[in-house]
Amino acid sequence: MDSKALVSTIRERCRMCYTCVRECPAKAIRIADGQARVVSERCIACGNCVRVCSQGAKRVKESGDAVQQLLASKAPVAALLAPSFPAEFTEVEPHTLVGMIRALGFRWVVEVAFGADLVARQYRELAARPDGKRHIATTCPAIVEFVQKYHPGLIASLAPVVSPMVAAARVVRHLHGQEVRVVFIGPCIAKKAEVVSPCLPQEVDAALTFGELRNFFSEKNVRAEAVPPSEFDPPLAGWGALFPLSRGMLQAARIEEDLVSGEVVAAEGRSDFVRAIEQFEDGSLDARLLEVLCCNGCIMGAGMTSTEPLFSRRSQVSRYVRQRMAGFDEKAWEARVDELSKLDLTRRYAADDQRIPVPSEGELKRILARMGKVDAEDELNCGACGYESCREHAIAIFKGLAEKEMCLPYTIDQLRRAVKDLNLSHMQLADTQEALMQSERLASMGQLAAGIAHEVNNPLGVVLMYAHLLLDELPKDAPARQDLATIVDHADRCKKIVSGLLNFARQHKVLMQSVNVRDLVNRSLRALPIPDKVTVQVNHEIEDPICDLDADQMTQVLTNLINNAFQAMPNGGTLVVSTSGTPDVVRFNVSDTGTGIPEENLKKIFEPFFTTKQIGKGTGLGLTVTYGIVKMHRGDIQVQSNANPEAGPTGTTFTVTVPRHEQAE
Numbered sequence: 001m002d003s004k005a006l007v008s009t010i011r012e013r014c015r016m017c018y019t020c021v022r023e024c025p026a027k028a029i030r031i032a033d034g035q036a037r038v039v040s041e042r043c044i045a046c047g048n049c050v051r052v053c054s055q056g057a058k059r060v061k062e063s064g065d066a067v068q069q070l071l072a073s074k075a076p077v078a079a080l081l082a083p084s085f086p087a088e089f090t091e092v093e094p095h096t097l098v099g100m101i102r103a104l105g106f107r108w109v110v111e112v113a114f115g116a117d118l119v120a121r122q123y124r125e126l127a128a129r130p131d132g133k134r135h136i137a138t139t140c141p142a143i144v145e146f147v148q149k150y151h152p153g154l155i156a157s158l159a160p161v162v163s164p165m166v167a168a169a170r171v172v173r174h175l176h177g178q179e180v181r182v183v184f185i186g187p188c189i190a191k192k193a194e195v196v197s198p199c200l201p202q203e204v205d206a207a208l209t210f211g212e213l214r215n216f217f218s219e220k221n222v223r224a225e226a227v228p229p230s231e232f233d234p235p236l237a238g239w240g241a242l243f244p245l246s247r248g249m250l251q252a253a254r255i256e257e258d259l260v261s262g263e264v265v266a267a268e269g270r271s272d273f274v275r276a277i278e279q280f281e282d283g284s285l286d287a288r289l290l291e292v293l294c295c296n297g298c299i300m301g302a303g304m305t306s307t308e309p310l311f312s313r314r315s316q317v318s319r320y321v322r323q324r325m326a327g328f329d330e331k332a333w334e335a336r337v338d339e340l341s342k343l344d345l346t347r348r349y350a351a352d353d354q355r356i357p358v359p360s361e362g363e364l365k366r367i368l369a370r371m372g373k374v375d376a377e378d379e380l381n382c383g384a385c386g387y388e389s390c391r392e393h394a395i396a397i398f399k400g401l402a403e404k405e406m407c408l409p410y411t412i413d414q415l416r417r418a419v420k421d422l423n424l425s426h427m428q429l430a431d432t433q434e435a436l437m438q439s440e441r442l443a444s445m446g447q448l449a450a451g452i453a454h455e456v457n458n459p460l461g462v463v464l465m466y467a468h469l470l471l472d473e474l475p476k477d478a479p480a481r482q483d484l485a486t487i488v489d490h491a492d493r494c495k496k497i498v499s500g501l502l503n504f505a506r507q508h509k510v511l512m513q514s515v516n517v518r519d520l521v522n523r524s525l526r527a528l529p530i531p532d533k534v535t536v537q538v539n540h541e542i543e544d545p546i547c548d549l550d551a552d553q554m555t556q557v558l559t560n561l562i563n564n565a566f567q568a569m570p571n572g573g574t575l576v577v578s579t580s581g582t583p584d585v586v587r588f589n590v591s592d593t594g595t596g597i598p599e600e601n602l603k604k605i606f607e608p609f610f611t612t613k614q615i616g617k618g619t620g621l622g623l624t625v626t627y628g629i630v631k632m633h634r635g636d637i638q639v640q641s642n643a644n645p646e647a648g649p650t651g652t653t654f655t656v657t658v659p660r661h662e663q664a665e
Helices: 019-023 048-052 064-072 094-103 112-128 141-150 152-157 164-176 190-195 210-219 248-252 270-282 310-326 330-340 361-370 390-398 408-473 481-505 517-526 551-567 622-632
Strands: 007-009 029-032 035-038 058-060 077-081 108-111 181-186 206-209 264-268 289-293 513-516 534-540 546-549 573-581 585-592 636-642 651-659
Touching: 019 029, 019 048, 048 058, 064 181, 064 206, 064 210, 077 094, 077 112, 077 164, 094 108, 108 112, 108 164, 112 164, 112 248, 112 289, 112 330, 141 152, 141 190, 141 270, 152 270, 164 181, 164 190, 181 190, 181 210, 190 206, 206 210, 264 270, 270 289, 361 390, 408 481, 513 517, 513 551, 517 534, 517 546, 517 551, 517 573, 517 585, 546 551, 546 651, 551 573, 551 585, 551 622, 551 651, 622 636
Parallel strands: 077 108, 077 181, 181 206, 264 289, 534 573
Antiparallel strands: 007 035, 007 058, 029 035, 513 546, 573 585, 585 651, 636 651
């Protein structure tokens, strides 16, 4: 934790919800690498980020060790208890709470509410002056920091009056000596910043939140039932006990918020106080006294541990004030206020300008464009990033406080693109894996086929030779001649199968030479008779027809594909053979309008002996040999087919892609 930072982020707990960005009135949260970091020099210590963080990712600089050192020293220590304590310690009586604080080692326990009484008188006198000067109340230290950092032009309008905490500290030192050490206990984190403010003499030595006080009680085992009740040390407070409530300062000072005259205006809460100060500065709010609180009253401070709602807390404070005022000696209180009002209750302020120049319209548009917001309708102003509008988000990016990834629509769009690209990559990987598995299967089957073919070829040759000899020796009318003819036919068929197996298995060398692919297609078509009712179309879309190929083997590829297409159209149809290409590859397309290949057979068509033709009509090796020739050319063969008439026109298209220039081994 930065030694100067009052609030820091616990990185491992931050979940990038941007709630702290949304709730920070000073925009002192910087998002870097997806982490929300408090910029200490911009922070006004309002504690909003601490209060709203559901993950407990915001950590407040603790003062417990410093207070323990003070109590362990020889100097007497006074505790200044903020008037919001009835809203926090609802489980114990006020006198019992005072006794528990004394049990920690504090010599005096004083009400900050009396300091509020003195401050209220100062504001009443300030409002009664006829000079017409406009003032901003300075009872809230977060408001003072906000003006000094973000509206330094209003420093002259800050009321030159100390806060109730400082007023109470000056009273304690006046009554008990300057050697007294003073510890403030209250609901406000900003008090920790006020304690070390360079614009104030260090009259308060440390500030504890109510949460830290509870921890202190637990560590020291101070329990309510084990301590005697005790009264506050004088001077006792009056109407200043209303200060922690919204407009409580005005009531304590007997200043009315006249809605007709508009001379006094009160505002509180994260949004309202910012707008009130902005309008006070630009003159649209012409109030003489602007009383603003960063929270909805001090009873909602970030140092509170109470989970009670706002009005329940108000009721607790109001009830305590009614009980106190029931037996209140107002004359004695006024005399005490008159006596101690002679103390110096003024203070000074200094600018700490943290404003950052805003970007030009052109720069703003460029930042918005990087988030995909080119037109006005692209600016959704959804607030998911923590900023009220897309333009505010863009300004924060320019200032180095935000990242474009904070924009939810932009991130969703990027995610969709990533998913789309990932799906495409997955499909390509699946195709590659399938092709690899197919190649491995064919290689294994090729090795097996080669072994079988070599073993079968020799005895098959003997059978054929003797069958032909016997056939030649027999008379034409011999009864056995028909049987021998059948043996010869089937032996010849076996020989063709064995020859096909050897062609499939043998690693042929391709003889690459420059070939005109248009002539190659035309020659392949002339080699085959065109069946009746079949129409042939040739489309040469290739601009440069010259390609490095083994002409004979590629002719065999085209012949096999064209012949298969003819056989797939027994009732006629259209055959389309086309060529196309780029400077790097050449493509042959052979497309028919035949019966199509069922989907379940598409993955099997290149396997040896797989055929859907009738027995004796095919060996099942044509496409297998075709596949091998294409792969020897370092090419690729793809097939698309539809055999379901309900899904559209039936037919099959084979696409052979080979490199234009020689790449074969």
